[in-house]
Amino acid sequence: LHFIFHKKTGPSGGALPPGKTGWPVIGESMDFLSSGWKGQPEKFFFDRMAKYSTQVFRTSLFMEPAAVFCGAAGNKFLFSNENKVVQVWFPSSVNKVFPSSTQTSSREEATKMRKMLPNFLKAEALQRYVGMMDDIARRHFASHWDNKEEVIVFTLAKNFTFWLACRVFVSVEDPNHVNRFAEPFNLLASGILTVPIDLPGTPFNRAIKASNFIRKELQSIIKQRRSDLAEGKASPTQDILSHMLLTSDENGKFMNELDIADKILGLLIGGHDTASSACTFIVKYLAELPEIYEGVYKEQVEIAKSKAAGEFLNWDDIQKMKYSWNVACEVLRLAPPLQGAFREAITDFMYNGFSIPKGWKLYWSANSSHKNPEFFPEPQKFDPSRFEGAGPAPYTFVPFGGGPRMCPGKEYARLEILVFMHHLVTKFKWEKVIPDEKVVVNPMPYPEKGLPIRLHPRKA
Numbered sequence: 001l002h003f004i005f006h007k008k009t010g011p012s013g014g015a016l017p018p019g020k021t022g023w024p025v026i027g028e029s030m031d032f033l034s035s036g037w038k039g040q041p042e043k044f045f046f047d048r049m050a051k052y053s054t055q056v057f058r059t060s061l062f063m064e065p066a067a068v069f070c071g072a073a074g075n076k077f078l079f080s081n082e083n084k085v086v087q088v089w090f091p092s093s094v095n096k097v098f099p100s101s102t103q104t105s106s107r108e109e110a111t112k113m114r115k116m117l118p119n120f121l122k123a124e125a126l127q128r129y130v131g132m133m134d135d136i137a138r139r140h141f142a143s144h145w146d147n148k149e150e151v152i153v154f155t156l157a158k159n160f161t162f163w164l165a166c167r168v169f170v171s172v173e174d175p176n177h178v179n180r181f182a183e184p185f186n187l188l189a190s191g192i193l194t195v196p197i198d199l200p201g202t203p204f205n206r207a208i209k210a211s212n213f214i215r216k217e218l219q220s221i222i223k224q225r226r227s228d229l230a231e232g233k234a235s236p237t238q239d240i241l242s243h244m245l246l247t248s249d250e251n252g253k254f255m256n257e258l259d260i261a262d263k264i265l266g267l268l269i270g271g272h273d274t275a276s277s278a279c280t281f282i283v284k285y286l287a288e289l290p291e292i293y294e295g296v297y298k299e300q301v302e303i304a305k306s307k308a309a310g311e312f313l314n315w316d317d318i319q320k321m322k323y324s325w326n327v328a329c330e331v332l333r334l335a336p337p338l339q340g341a342f343r344e345a346i347t348d349f350m351y352n353g354f355s356i357p358k359g360w361k362l363y364w365s366a367n368s369s370h371k372n373p374e375f376f377p378e379p380q381k382f383d384p385s386r387f388e389g390a391g392p393a394p395y396t397f398v399p400f401g402g403g404p405r406m407c408p409g410k411e412y413a414r415l416e417i418l419v420f421m422h423h424l425v426t427k428f429k430w431e432k433v434i435p436d437e438k439v440v441v442n443p444m445p446y447p448e449k450g451l452p453i454r455l456h457p458r459k460a
């Protein structure tokens, strides 16, 4: 045991990065997770950066030896060495929640998904979704915000982004249908990145059950679509589901229903929880910073005034929302929905004078650059002007990751967030019900009580 946990030299002969590997088996996973639960996800990283190295430190996470690569240099190294010295890696909890990924691997599944997505998620393709997003936003605000004195923002933001994802990815728009699997999605999302103990009552166990339930629902949607396509009742280009059903791989093989269900499941998770966290923190910061709210309001009301009654937002309107997007970016800097992600070393290599052994898991952390005064002076200060002009230096602002694995949903997320902001500020002013509500990160950041706010409708 002493040899395994206290070995200091790597295979390339150099010293292993400084750090400690914590408890046998669970390593430092609990410290890593609990700094998020306590609302200080950056603490795990900054404590160790101060103690060991600002560049790279050693730890042990999710039962694996790991190194955390810090700051812009760490991000740059991991993002630009994809498939050369590192490749994507998911903790075993992720593999177990997605059964088709255990037949191949979540890495291969992610690669297949990656190839398929640009057709749908590139800017040109997304232009046609702006009106649809606006339509869903109108209906969402009409049924959940209008005529309400108080609302719980996080619940509503999830409702909006989930409804939208169901509409855009699988053409499901009936709110009752959408609501049936909204709660299982919450259970799934909060159990994916946990210690994988599959016993009744554990978050991991609940996530597996939820994923089985959702998969069944999705399979029945897929079956229905297959027959609708055969009978000409559905369009081959109507959404990502039709595309998945009709596209074969290079060997002419089509995906089976379970495979498609898992891909859609991944998209629905990736595509709604992240954006709902972002929308929630936008509401929080705008409540706390009236002058920022006024700036966003001014921009959005100009756009609203330029529209005919009932006319939907379009791509050109989105391009005018420059200040609003800078505000959203500052929110993504301070409260990144994804804290970072793992890679795996596919070969032994040296980094910054330290030896990294093949097989080690490597982690990049958004906060290690976002909250670092070296890259963002007065990092806790909310300042959207950081994004004016050329914006932050390369590899310092990474809410969507970077390199070949950069989030393919970035543009989609930008659209849905801006459409949400448009309706929010043109309709309401608001204040927080709990002035100093705690923030929790599990695995996305959210205010502990969901951010209750009091609404004050704006005069038209």
Ligand code: HEM
Pocket (backbone or CB within 6 Å): 088, 110, 111, 113, 114, 121, 266, 267, 270, 271, 272, 274, 275, 278, 336, 337, 338, 340, 341, 342, 398, 399, 400, 401, 402, 404, 405, 406, 407, 408, 409, 410, 412, 413
């Ligand atoms: C504010 C919203 C979002 C944030 C902050 C975000 C963040 C990220 C980050 C950081 C990664 C890269 C992880 C890595 O380095 O391995 C990623 C990957 C991914 N994101 Fe997003 N995302 C958002 C919205 C979306 C949306 C709306 C979709 C789908 C429409 C989406 C789909 C994906 C997928 C499929 C991947 C995996 C890509 C791969 O494995 O190559 N994301 N996202």
